[in-house]
Amino acid sequence: QVQLVESGGGVVQPGGSLRLSCVASGFEFGYYAMGWFRQAPGKEREIVAFIRWSGGNTYYADSVQGRFTISRDNAKNTVYLQMNSLKPEDTAVYYCAAGILTYGRTFLSPNDYGYWGQGTQVTVSS
Numbered sequence: 001q002v003q004l005v006e007s008g009g010g011v012v013q014p015g016g017s018l019r020l021s022c023v024a025s026g027f028e029f030g031y032y033a034m035g036w037f038r039q040a041p042g043k044e045r046e047i048v049a050f051i052r053w054s055g056g057n058t059y060y061a062d063s064v065q066g067r068f069t070i071s072r073d074n075a076k077n078t079v080y081l082q083m084n085s086l087k088p089e090d091t092a093v094y095y096c097a098a099g100i101l102t103y104g105r106t107f108l109s110p111n112d113y114g115y116w117g118q119g120t121q122v123t124v125s126s
Contacts, residue, residue, distance in 0.1 A: 001025075001026050002024075002025070002026035002027050002115050003023075003024070003025045003026055004022055004023075004024050004096045004097070004098060004115055004116060004117035004118075005022065005023050005117060005118070006020060006021065006022045006094065006095070006096045006117045006118065006119060006120040007020070007021050007022075007023075007120060008020040008021050008120060009094060009120030009121045009122045010121075010122070010123070011123045011124075011125065012086055012122075012123070012124055013124070013125070013126050014086060014087055014088060014124055014125075014126055015085060015086065016086050016124070017082070017083060017084045017085075017086065018083045018086065018122060019080060019081070019082050019083070020036065020080065020081040020083065020094055020096075020120060020122075021078055021079075021080055022034070022036075022078065022079045022080075022081075022096030022117055023076070023077060023078050024077045024078070024079070024096075024098060024115075025077060027098065027115065029074060029077040029098075030053065030074050031100060031101055032098040032099060032100050032101060032115075033050055033051065033052050033098070033099045033100075033101055033105075033107045033112075034050065034051055034070075034072055034079040034096065034097070034098055034099075035047060035048075035049065035050035035051075035096070035097045035098075035099065035107055035112075035113060036048040036049050036050070036070060036079075036081045036094060036095070036096060036097075037094070037095045037097060037110060038090075038092035038093065038094045038095070038122075039092055039093050039095070039119075040091060040092040040093075043092075045095070045110050046061065047059075047061055047107075047108050047109075047110075048060070048061055048064055048068065048081070048094070049061065049064065049068055049070040049081065050070065050107045050108075051070045051071065051072050051079065052101065052107075053074075053101070058070055059107070059108070063089075064083075064090075067083065067084050067085045067086075068081060068082065068083050068084070069081070069082040069084075070082075079096060081094070083122070086122075086124045087124060088124045088125060089124075090122060090124050091122060091123050091124050091125070092121075092122060093119040093120065093121050093122075094119065094120050094121075094122050095116055095117055095118075095119045096116070096117040097110070097113035097115065097116050097117070098113060098114065098115040098116075099112045099113040099114060099115075100114065
């Protein structure tokens with residue numbers, strides 16, 4: 001049974017930090033790209049960051065570049081999202097997703113991912 005379980009969300013003041021974690025099970029973690037998406041009320045789900053095999057190949061949305069860092073520990077089947085200098089516009093439900101490594105995939109679209117977590121709420125507010 002495939003599972004992606006996110007944790008680490010919460011309420012934080014602007015300028016604060018949070019670290020999201022996503023523990024995967026039920027599939028060969030090392031063969032999958034791992035992404036973080038977010039969805040705010042009334043908006044489409046958007047890519048935040050993704051990481052391929054290891055730290056050598058990562059992508060960040062312009063809106064989070066320089067503030068967020070994605071990493072993965074293949075021995076623990078876990079992907080992380082360190083979020084610093086949080087802004088109110090970062091408020092959203094954050095989802096972890098897994099997409100099998102396939103030549104030509106960009107991993108920028110939700111359609112490139114086959115497995116999803118249940119989401120964790122991040123609220124940035126004073």
